[in-house]
Amino acid sequence: MRVHIQMAILLLASIMPGSGAAVAHDANAHHGAPAACQTTALACASVITAAFGPDGKLWVTWIAGGRVSVASSADLGKTFADPVTLPKTDLPLDEGPDARPKIAIGQAGRVIVTYASRDEKYNGHAFIVRSGDGGKTFSTPQPITSDSPSQRFETAALDQDGRAFVTWIDKRNGAKAKKDGKPYAGAALAFAWDDRPGGTLQAATIARDNSCECCRIGVAFAGPGRPVVLFRNIFDGGIRDHAVITFADSKTPGPLYRVSDDDAKIDACPHQGPSLAIGPDGVYHATWFALGRKLKGLYYAHSNDDGKTFSEPMRLGDPNAQTSRPYVLATHGVVYLAYKSFDGAMTTIDLITSHDSGKTWSAPRSIAMTHDASDHPLLIASPAGAYLSWLTLQDGYRLIPLEPQS
Amino acid sequence: MRLASILLALFIAAMPIAGSAASPEAAPEAAPQTARPFEADSLKQILDAQKGRPVIVHFWGLTCSNCMAELKDWGAFTRAHPDAMMVLVNWDQRGARPAEISPTLQKAGLGSVSSFVLGNGFEEKLRFAVGQDWMGELPYTRLIAGDGSATAFSGPADFEQLGSWLAKQSQ
Structure with missing residues (x-):
């Protein structure tokens, strides 16, 4: 049938007089968040990231109306104080499937927010803003680095001493290789410490070349000044499996260890990065999405030897x-x-728990559900408990305790 | 909407084709397609309309560098297999730029291929309707045989294999 239409068009075209310029438009294409919700309000958010402060106050940052906003709640998300909307970025915000603004809360009213915008070539431009007065005012946004064509999946985390570590996926070495006519797989894992609140970060250091370019990064700490980073690496032969790096000290990324042999020989963007936690006992807990020839789906493993080997x-x-x-x-x-599951009609958040550092696990328990679009589930800890932080289109923002409340 | 796209196609087809002689590779594009929204029943409609002919459905994204790298190869493949039924579905999510879909496909020599864009709303549901085991990675391609049986692969295509699959379908 298509061939017939095309022939008819060609026939018609041959008898029609030539005409002026016409531009093909995607007039029919529609997309994204509900059109009615265009403000910067929390209710219009497409993604929300949350964290608790040491005083038990909940902090959230979100993207809505093309801006990043920040607000706090003293009653576990039931009500929020007046939000602060951060300055508008020159370029549209990075709203890729695994991108989101991040927030870290320190002592004495310290708040750090990071986020990224993207240019027409989809290069990321990441920024950091800080508050020293409990989020009343924020410093001027600073680029996280000055000499890179693209930074994405930026994450700031505070170590046990309150020092801020910032890590991201960086394309400086890939761009240089391209200029020199050399091959370069993926992007690189970069980091810098934020030791000058309000000013620029330390100069960036590349911790590792050839990381996957399209996934979030997992960050935790083995000790003060010793970040641990879990990310999708590109191993020899283009295998995109997960790897962990533990810093020997704040300046020195340690050796890279493979978390799992998924055998992900694939040049596809999974848009699903890993998650990492380290308990007070020093055990590493890693979870990730595998898209390999050996493993496919969601997996968990733990390490009792500082990430050298995993279960x-x-x-x-x-x-x-x-x-x-x-x-x-x-x-x-x-x-x-x-983790999220979808059965064709309903999205469910299932929870499993371990009381022996990841050796044995409970059966899955469904703790939340929705029948429409939803953000990624995030788990956060307050001084008193643990919570699911989840945004759904149907119910808005929800903070759900992970332990049944008495 | 269908009428509008046919009218637009007529309009563009009626334009004088300038410069095509200078580039022998750039065959005149017959009917540039505008991207239609891909909804939960779109795939079924496409297959119903094909009445048992094999269909290649390729999911891609402007935000996916691996997709962009092989797009022109898909263009070459469609030129080499003009009778094959191809459908392109842009699966960029939040922050998508739908206005760039048609010009990008045109440039890759895919301007006349049937083109869709991820519909509004519940991405998981739309994806589930395509393939229960598709986790949203891009590029992603589903090969649907005349009897409705489907196979899928993630990542760049092996066009030689794809050609063999097509040849097998017409046996």
Whole structure:
């Protein structure tokens, strides 16, 4: 039938007089968040990231109306103080499937927010803003680095001493290789410490070349000044499996260890990065989405030797239920692991728990559900408990306790 | 909408084709397609309309560098297999730029291929309707045989294999 239409068009075209310029338009294409919701309000958010402060106050940052906003809640998300909307970026915000603004809360009213915008070539431009007065005012946004064509999946995390570590996926070495006519797979894992609140970060250091370019990064700390980073690496032969790097000290990324042999020989963007937690006992808990020839789906493994070796990967969820977006949290003597499942009509957040540092796990328990679009599930700890932080189109923002409330 | 796209196609087809002689590779594009929204029943409609002919459905994204790298190869493949039924579905999510879909496909020599864009709303549901085991990675391609049986692969295509699959379908 298509051939007939095309022939008819060609016939008609041959008899029609030539005309002026016409521009093909995507007039029919429609997309994204509901058109009615265009303000910067929390209710219009497309993604929300949350964290608790040491005083138990909940902090959230979100993207809505093309801006990043920040607000706090003293009653576990029931009500929020007046939000602060950060300055508008010159370029549109990065709203890729695994991108989101991030927030870290320190002592004495310290708040750090990072986020990225993207240019017409989809290069990321990441920024950091800080507050020293409990989020009343924020410093002028600073680029996280000055000499890179693209930074994405930026994450700021505070170590046990309150020092801020910032890491991201950086394309400077890839761009240089391209200029020199050399091959370069993926991007690179970069980091810098934020030792001058309000000013620029330390100069960036590339911790590792050839990381996957399209996934979030997992960050935790083995000790003060010793970040641990879990990310999708590109191993020899283009294998995109997960790897962990533990810093020997704040300046020195340690050796890279493979978390799992998924054998992901694939030049595809999974848009699903890993999650990492380290308990007070020093055990590493890693969870990730595998797209390999050996492993496919969601997996969990733990390491008792600072990330050198990991346990046999444990499969999560029902392979036919589109399980995705796993997230792990180790707090209050429990390891919590949540992930999304979809059965064709309903999205469910399932939770499993371990009370022996990841050796054995409970059966999955559904803790939240929705029948429409939803953000990734995130797990956060307050001084008193553990929570699921989840945004759904139907119910808005929800903070759900992981332990049944008495 | 269908009428509008046919009218637009007529309009563009009626334009004088300038410069095509200078580039022998750039065959005149017969009917540039505008991207239609891909909804939960779109794939079924496409297959119903094909009445048992094999269909290649390729999911891609402007935000996916691996997709962009092989797009022109898909253009070459469609030129080499003009009778094959191809469908392109842009699966960029939040922050998508739908206005760039048609010009990008035109440039890759895919301007006349049937083109869709991820519909509004519940991405998981739309994806589930395509393939229960598709986790949203891009590029992603589903090969649907005349009897409705489907196979899928993630990542760049092996066009030689794809050609063999097509040849097998017409046996």
